[in-house]
Amino acid sequence: MLEKLLKFKSWNSVFLFFIISTIALYYIFSHFINLSDADGYFHLAIAKLYYQQGFIDKLNWARFSIMSQHFGDKDFLFHVFLIPFVNFLPQNIGIPLVSSLLAALVLTTIYYLCLKSIGPRSWIIPLWLILTSANFAVRLTQLKAELFAIVILIFITWAVSHKKYLNALILTSAYCLCYSAYHIPLGLALLWFFSLGIFYKEWDFKIVISILLGSFIGLFLHPGFPSNLIVWYFQYISFLQFHTELTLPPELFPLTSANILIQNWGWFVGLWIIWRSSEKKYEEKTEAFREQIFFIVNAFVFILLFIFMQRFVTYVVPLTTFAVIFTMQKRGLILGAQTRLPGQRIMPFWLSFGFCLLLGISVCQYTYATLNRYGVFTQHYQENWNSFSHELKKGSKVAAPILSSHTYVWAAPQADYLCELDPVFMAKLFPELFEKQLDIWSGDEPDVPLVVKAYLKSDYVAFSNDLSEVDLYERLMNDPRVKLKHDNLDSLFEIESNNKNFVLDWMTISPYLKLPLEKRKILLYGTNYPRLSAEGERSIEGYIDGLRSNPNDSSASFVHFQDVDRPIKVTYELSCYGACKFWHNDQLVFSTNTPAKAILGHGVTFTLMLDQGPQIFTVQTFSYRKHLGFYLLERNKHEVLH
Numbered sequence: 001m002l003e004k005l006l007k008f009k010s011w012n013s014v015f016l017f018f019i020i021s022t023i024a025l026y027y028i029f030s031h032f033i034n035l036s037d038a039d040g041y042f043h044l045a046i047a048k049l050y051y052q053q054g055f056i057d058k059l060n061w062a063r064f065s066i067m068s069q070h071f072g073d074k075d076f077l078f079h080v081f082l083i084p085f086v087n088f089l090p091q092n093i094g095i096p097l098v099s100s101l102l103a104a105l106v107l108t109t110i111y112y113l114c115l116k117s118i119g120p121r122s123w124i125i126p127l128w129l130i131l132t133s134a135n136f137a138v139r140l141t142q143l144k145a146e147l148f149a150i151v152i153l154i155f156i157t158w159a160v161s162h163k164k165y166l167n168a169l170i171l172t173s174a175y176c177l178c179y180s181a182y183h184i185p186l187g188l189a190l191l192w193f194f195s196l197g198i199f200y201k202e203w204d205f206k207i208v209i210s211i212l213l214g215s216f217i218g219l220f221l222h223p224g225f226p227s228n229l230i231v232w233y234f235q236y237i238s239f240l241q242f243h244t245e246l247t248l249p250p251e252l253f254p255l256t257s258a259n260i261l262i263q264n265w266g267w268f269v270g271l272w273i274i275w276r277s278s279e280k281k282y283e284e285k286t287e288a289f290r291e292q293i294f295f296i297v298n299a300f301v302f303i304l305l306f307i308f309m310q311r312f313v314t315y316v317v318p319l320t321t322f323a324v325i326f327t328m329q330k331r332g333l334i335l336g337a338q339t340r341l342p343g344q345r346i347m348p349f350w351l352s353f354g355f356c357l358l359l360g361i362s363v364c365q366y367t368y369a370t371l372n373r374y375g376v377f378t379q380h381y382q383e384n385w386n387s388f389s390h391e392l393k394k395g396s397k398v399a400a401p402i403l404s405s406h407t408y409v410w411a412a413p414q415a416d417y418l419c420e421l422d423p424v425f426m427a428k429l430f431p432e433l434f435e436k437q438l439d440i441w442s443g444d445e446p447d448v449p450l451v452v453k454a455y456l457k458s459d460y461v462a463f464s465n466d467l468s469e470v471d472l473y474e475r476l477m478n479d480p481r482v483k484l485k486h487d488n489l490d491s492l493f494e495i496e497s498n499n500k501n502f503v504l505d506w507m508t509i510s511p512y513l514k515l516p517l518e519k520r521k522i523l524l525y526g527t528n529y530p531r532l533s534a535e536g537e538r539s540i541e542g543y544i545d546g547l548r549s550n551p552n553d554s555s556a557s558f559v560h561f562q563d564v565d566r567p568i569k570v571t572y573e574l575s576c577y578g579a580c581k582f583w584h585n586d587q588l589v590f591s592t593n594t595p596a597k598a599i600l601g602h603g604v605t606f607t608l609m610l611d612q613g614p615q616i617f618t619v620q621t622f623s624y625r626k627h628l629g630f631y632l633l634e635r636n637k638h639e640v641l642h
Contacts, residue, residue: 014115017123018108025100029141032096034381036374038403040143041410042420043075044095047082049413055223060416061409063397064433064456065425066234072227074180074235078145081178095143102147103140109151110318113158117291117325118278119334124353125274125321132266132360134367135255135313141371146314149179154318156185156211157298160192161290165210172214177222182232185211191297200289231425238428251311266360267317271324273356277349278328279336291326299323375466384489385411391485391492392460399458401441402426404490408462418456443471446577446598446627447543449481449495454537460485461493471599478601480633481542495540502542503560503572503617503632504531511555516583516618522559529558543598546621546628556628560617564610571636575603578624584608585616595624600631609640 035041049056059067073079085094107126114122130137140147152175159167176182189211197203222228255263299322302315328334339352371377389412392398396415400408405417418437419426427434436455439445441463452458461476466489476482476493480501486492507526509517517525530548532538546556574582577598581591589606596602621630 014108014112017111017126018104021107021126022100022104025103026096029096029099029103030092032099032141032371032376034375034378035095035099035143036138036371036376037142037144038406039421042406043079043082043143043145044086045409045413046073046075046079047086050079051083051087057224057227059420061405061413062420062425063416063418064430065419066231066429067420067425070224070227070230072222072224072229072231074228074231075145075178076222076224076228077174077178078148081148099141099143102143105151106140106147106318109154110321113154113322114325117329119281121335121349125325128270128353128357128360129267129317129321131357132264132270132363133313133317134263134363134370135260135310136264136267136317137364137367138370138374139311139314141376145179146311149175149181149184150314150318152178153185153188153298153315154322157188157294158291160189160207160210161294163204163206165206168207169210169214169217172211173218173221176215176218180232180235182215182219183236186215188298188301191301192294195293195297196290199293234425234428235422239422239424241428252309254306254308255310263363263366264313264317266356266363269359270353270356271321273339273349273352274335275324275328276341277336277339277352278331278333279338280332281334282332289330292323292330295319295322295326378489381489387488388412388462388486388490388492389414396460397458398460398462398492399437399440399452399456400462401437401464404462404464407464408490415460418458440472443475443597444625444627446475446629446631447541447545448472448475449479450532450537450541450543453495453497453540454532454534459495461495462490464490471597474601475599478599479542481540497536497539499540499542501634503634504541504544505529506544506558506560506619508546508549509557509559511550511553511557511620513557515557515581515620516586516588516616517559519561519614519616522616526559542633543631544619544629546623546630550628553628554623556621558619558621558630560619560632562610562615562617564612564615567612567640568610569607569638569640570610570634571605571607573600573603573605573633573635574619574630575600575633576619576621576630577627578622580619580621580630582606583616583618597624598627598629598631600633603631605635 055073057071058069059065059071062068082098085098088094089097107130110126110129111122114125130140152171156168156171156175159165159171172185175185189208193204193207219225219228299316299320302312302319306312306316335349337349338346339349341347375381385407388408392412392415394414398408398415398417400417402419402421402423405420408415408417409420423434433455436445436451440448440451440461445451448461452461463472465473473491477484481496481498483494483496484491485494506529507522508529509522509526513525527549529544532541544558546553550556574580575596575598578595579593582589589608590604592604617632619630619632621628
């Protein structure tokens with residue numbers, strides 16, 4: 001295949017198309033302020049890390065992940081390809097340049113195969129795809145290894161269809177070195193094999209053998225072997241077990257039928273125009289049946305996958321287009337000068353297709369709106385990241401959402417985070433911690449400093465302000481155990497062991513007893529609230545968790561004894577997760593049915609005059625959203641002067 005490619009008489013036009021498309025795309029990408037996908041920053045950070053340290057197989061950025069012990073770089077060749085653009089060129093040149101090269105490579109591959117199939121008008125096909133399919137156009141802007149993968153997969157299909165099995169073996173090895181979905185070529189090879197056997201009685205075992213050998217060679221040549229297989233197992237096998245429990249990015253969910261139509265309708269119309277513009281040039285090419293059936297199989301597989309996950313549009317658009325084009329080739333058709341319209345009418349191809357592209361303006365507007373929503377044109381990202389990085393020392397332990405940490409490893413690579421790329425890498429090994437960090441980012445976790453410090457072993461909390469729940473930001477802003485270090489497009493909080501003003505020593509009593517109780521009955525029926533045992537945990541805890549002693553109850557009652565040496569005036573804040581009541585001695589101070597979700601600053605603030613002698617505080621609280629507990633925080637205190 002490669003020899004034939006070099007001898008192809010139109011090679012100059014292919015090279016020229018690549019250069020022109022690269023220049024045009026570079027002009028577009030150079031106006032992007034940020035990447036359209038957070039994963040791209042992770043890939044750039046790995047390329048920079050490789051240049052500094054060489055290949056690594058333990059990723060400190062992902063402390064609570066399989067990658068902390070088995071990085072097994074699933075996109076190895078892609079990261080190697082990025083090295084010169086990240087390390088030898090200014091950021092504002094290298095990033096748009098590598099992005100434009102990758103996108104141009106995809107478009108040139110499409111142009112090359114179309115040129116060989118339907119003639120010289122093929123240059124219009126790549127242009128049509130990016131102008132009329134918003135899904136496909138947006139994916140082309142993203143710095144992902146799958147852009148490499150789709151190109152290699154197309155040439156694998158081409159090589160096998162032409163019985164160039166050695167080329168297919170080499171290309172499959174490259175595929176397994178640059179992309180994690182090692183199973184895709186082998187799965188397609190089996191479908192090609194059975195399709196040929198069933199429909200054409202041609203049982204070509206060399207198809208499966210060449211792809212299988214290529215896969216084995218690529219996997220074993222990987223510098224991270226066998227970690228690459230371990231990561232593959234987690235990403236594709238364990239994912240099936242955990243996917244219902246994971247917080248997944250939008251690309252792993254299906255699009256609605258309406259969205260598919262709105263974002264791709266120009267492509268659908270264009271497919272119809274191409275088919276109706278075909279004209280007979282040759283006799284039917286019976287020898288071209290392999291290209292036809294192989295690309296039809298490819299299209300069918302990825303259309304099914306696209307129905308469940310929108311990310312596969314990167315494959316669906318070119319492969320379905322090829323299925324149509326190679327069907328035309330088998331029938332001896334090329335792209336003609338006329339379009340056959342209903343009712344025996346005809347229209348010049350340039351007019352019908354030009355009309356299709358013109359109508360695609362609405363699709364382009366959707367592409368622009370999507371990129372704008374992804375933050376591509378948002379100002380001040382670099383200033384935000386510089387300030388963020390300045391606050392973190394080397395080795396700082398940061399708890400951050402997985403999606404945000406993709407950019408943090410680029411902005412602040414000196415720190416260590418929780419997990420990278422895929423949440424299943426954490427969910428599989430650390431299910432309890434995975435659930436705890438999800439509760440933090442959702443705003444449901446009442447005692448964020450404790451969970452971050454004691455369980456996630458982190459000193460900082462970081463998150464993107466456009467991704468986090470408002471509750472999380474407000475929880476941290478009003479908590480004396482937390483110090484705000486950076487507040488811009490992202491927020492960074494430092495956790496401090498400063499819980500001296502929280503009232504923490506309580507006794508629990510049955511929620512069925514009538515309150516308030518005399519001290520004698522409290523001592524008779526009450527039990528000590530179980531404080532945390534580890535010293536590091538005791539110095540940071542502040543939330544009184546009713547589920548710790550009453551895990552099955554919907555309400556809980558707590559009593560606190562306090563001896564006062566001299567009369568004082570104290571201002572408290574009581575912030576319960578659900579409804580609550582508070583008594584001072586035998587007096588009901590207040591009762592509220594409004595849940596404060598245990599957010600400090602959202603609770604009830606009140607002032608008590610405490611006379612000299614013993615004092616009794618009683619709290620009754622009720623469950624809300626599966627949480628049962630409260631904070632009692634001393635906000636202000638001073639002596640009463642007589």
